[in-house]
Amino acid sequence: MTADLIRVLGLWRSRAGWLVAGLTVAALAALVGVALLAVAGRGIAHAVTGAAIFAGAAAALAWIWPIALMRPVLRYLDRLVSHAAAFRALADTRVWFFRRLAERLPAGLGFRRAGDLLGRLVSDIDALDRLYLGAIVPAVAAAVVVLAIFLLLGVVAPDLAVLVAAPLALALLLPPLLAPGAAEAGQRVAAAQGSLRAAVVDPLTGIEDTLAAGAEPVAAARVAEEGARLSAAQRLLARRGAWGGAAGTVLTQAAMLGALGYGLATGHEGVAGAVLGLFLAIAAAETLGLMPRAGAALAAAAASGRRLFEAADAAPPVADPQKPAPLPAGHAIRIEDVHFTWSTDRPPVFDGLELDVPEGARLALLGPSGAGKSTLASLLLKFAAPRTGRILLGGVDITTLSGEQLRSRIVCLTQDARLFDDSIAANLRLARPEATPAEMWRALDAAGIGEVVRSLPEGLETRCGEAGARFSGGQARRLALARALLSDAPVLILDEPAAGLDPDTERAFLETLDEATAGRTVILIVHRLIGVEHPTKILRLAGGRALTAMG
């Protein structure tokens, strides 16, 4: 738990200035609160007994108004600055997490539930703000207060100082003492929230299939069940919090009772000190009142941190080399005796694959579905690594190149190529950020979708919707194709580029492909050829090897 928390703090290092500023203001605000009651208590003791506890005590009440005015201002600033600091730190964490995921999970979300991941990113990171706002800030403020009380009373009577400050210090220690117990409860809450979100996201993502199967009651029952599990976890966490709250109340009350007891025991000479002690303990109670919640906050933050790091620390599918070799000049591809399987309990996809794709070649790759056509693309892009064998780009083993370098040379239209909920232009610019409208139109025309886009009132600025939901399946596919064509990488892998196209459009597209990809290497992954592709080589994948199909 501690390690996770320290790592979270490490992520926030660049915001140290803001974070420390928040702590400073919080401590000042707490001290002013103590000063207010100290002045009031001292004024009363002085008025009654005439005994000056400190030099200059007679002037005490003169200070009460400035202090009374400073307190709300400082409290306001305290909350404002500490929140501003926490949000800055959280924004950094979000971006950090996204970057990590881009490194670790590039080949897709797979078994990790997309909805669950979203929950991790948004609500777990938000829960981290409780580490700073709910635990660190109140702890620092309370520690400063307890120390101040100990020093103030220590000047008057050391034994009184111990009597008042000891239970307060114990209340200060409550959070770390309670945290491990609450941590488990916090983990359950965070996990339950993730599962609930996934239970909502999954049936909504496949909404057509959910409705078609009449699975609404099943989906609703799952959501209700996950909701009940979340409630149970929250109940447990609240119960832990309530215990902490009760313990905190008892301890701060003990400090007040201690001061009074000291007064009763010592008689007249201890009176002034006892009254001051009582008022200080009352002032401290307010600051320390937040501490038991801090235990729960600490636990929740640790649980969220744990889950974030778990996702962020997944091993990357293929590690990049420490020092990548320089990119080769050429881009001919050679695959030598590659063996590959996705997991040991599945049959091997490739079993001694050999393949040669010279520069500018047009290779058509055929084979039944599941024969490994798409897997080949994953291997070429380093989303997966062969068990044995080598893959060479321009004569250089791709294990010595970084994935980033490789992907600057090879662009792939995957089967699950995705359009983002953004404009058509923004989606196209993913492939070439500096693309001009003229270039975009050329790519759209080559993909056979130019006419459709031209007919839209907003043209290139039309939004695509999530996963291109605002277009038909075939149209979205062609937009993704246009994006792939727009990139200037010399090697183009097109995985089923014509899927979802009607035969006429398919034919027209494949006929213009020559022109659109002039001079580039094209690997065309298809189920069948319709006779207009003009490949320089046709291979059929079967039994984990590539066989020459025809001339």
Next chain:
Amino acid sequence: MVGRAMSRAVNEADRAAEDLLRREAREARARLALPVALGVAQVAAGIAQALLFAMLVGALLGFGNAGWAELGLAAALAALSAGLGMAQERTLVAAGEAAKARLRRTAFARLLEEGPADPRPVGERAALVVDRIEALEGYLTRWLPSAVLAMAGPALVIGAALLADAPSGLILLVAGLLVPVIMAVTGIGAAQASRRQFEALGRLSGRFLDRMRGLPTLVLFRRQEAEAEALGQAAAELRARTMKVLRVAFLSSGAMELLAAGAIAMLAIRHAAQLGAGHPDPVAGIFCLLLVPAFFAPLRNFSMAYHEKLAARGAASELAPLLAPPAGPPGLILEEMPRKLVVTFQDVRLTYDPARPPALDGLSFRVMPGETLVLSGASGAGKSSVLRLLMGFRRPDSGRIALNGQDATALRPPELRRLSAYVGQRAHLFRGTLRENIRLARPEATDAEVEEAAEAAKVMAFARGLSQGLDTLVGEGGFGLSGGQAQRVAVARAFLRDAPLVLLDEPTAHLDPGTEGEVLESLRRLCSGRTAIVATHSRAAQRMLGRVLEIEQGRAAGARMAGE
């Protein structure tokens, strides 16, 4: 004009949000009585304790003769107060649970009902069911009880103070009366800001999910870094909006601190001056001073809960349309499952987006029982729209869709769907095993029936190669299966479904010719004896399955017979 229309829309949203919150507050009232009573008891214990403390301080200063007995009593009260606090916490949590479960059920059911017609990204809709409902809980279990206690608690304290020392009581009374004034002044504009903040949060959720799903695409184009920057910017925007809300919310709690500090200062000055001048009843003076924390504690809780209210208000305005009672009549229920279906489209029109040409522009056709109609035509011609209408995902703008001569749109959409087995264009595999995914179509099906369906749809052809066969886990989006394999799982669902109407949207896309032939063969068996409509580009499917209807820009272009 536009501005006025927008402000009217905002006002309506506000009213709907207020209605929702009021409705929920009424529902929660009975459950909140106990925690509120416990809170009042805690305030009373605090007053009694202040009195004991005052007597003890008085005794120390030489007035009265309180001693160890009073100290023991005060200790007992401290323990009681701690116990009351715990009990209150428990009862509050319990009060929120029932409300949350009910609201979540309603909201989620409505989202399913809206179905594919809801244009919002999935992440945004999920946030409604998860985060917004949680925000409402804060309103019910924090804000509402603290609002009652903020009235009852200080009133109790003022009463005690008035009894002890009237001027002190008056000071507290004035401070108490100023609280709602401050709340009103600082609360203006906060609700607006709160709604904006929630919109930003929703957008961020939607955007994260969208980008996360497409992470492989971003990595392929080496744009992950640029996107990370953009996400950072979105987060910064969220921060700016949140801070705007908090600046106002904190203002009210700052003002409360000002009142508390002012009251302490005035009471201290009054009693210190009086005590020195031979106060008639010093214990009462000290008592009043010690009452200040007890007076402001409920008010402080109240102001801390204020942002819960703001958050709930924002959440409520988003949830209100979802939780409002449905507008129209619910539609008819299927009396009995017909064995045979005649499907008739008569001059059907459908437009998704008024700025774009209509998807269906006066389409008419009829399919008889036992017949299979193949819809062909360019992508975007309207093939899928026909199937969506028959599935009740959309309602036609005009024209008539009839099943056995009865208006199909009069049926409740879930009832309409009971008639059909449907395979959409992008088959979704839910997280679970292959077997669970197929069984979804008919939960009561036996294992043998599931396997039969899997066999017919050629799922077994690849499932046999998996070490766990049909019990292999597939992820959201169908991890580990190729597009063609996922498609076959969806076809297996249709086999298992056993419905009189079969609707297939590109059932053989992503299949190689060999597998396509096999699946088509089994689809022909599936369609035989039923009414079937198949949208497909595949020439092979058009040849094999039946009569072809060519659709061009939302109209029938002309019918051909199979094999022509």
